[in-house]
Amino acid sequence: MDEKQVVPPGQVQIKADEKELQGAYSNLVMIQHHAEEFTLNFVYVFPNGTHGKLMSSVIVSPGHAKRIWRALGENISRFEAQHGPIKEGPEGGPMPGANIGFVQ
Secondary structure, eight states: OOOOOOOOTTOOOOOOOHHHHHOOOOSEEEEEEOSSOEEEEEEEEOTTSSOEEEEEEEEEOHHHHHHHHHHHHHHHHHHHHHHOOOOOOSTTTTSTTOOOOOOO
16 A cells, blocks of 8 residues: 655645656757647757757647746846856857758
8 A cells, every 4th residue: 555645735746757857958949829828849950950859849828838938037137147148149049041840
């Protein structure tokens, strides 16, 4: 019989294995939206600039997308206050003006 662990009110316990904890690198994000959801496709474009790989796709509600946007802005402000302005690099990401899309 499994003993149930008591979780204090207001606390959320998150389970993650080693693969999720390592994370995935992305140098491009493609964002689409509809009335009910935002889809964020995190992509790694290889250095040769001719191929890429979808690393993760995250689908969130519009409300959650706005909370992510706010939290990211707050964290960027804190980072820049501590480390100085972030340089964005070339306009448009890893391949300015490239026609990027999915293939099968």
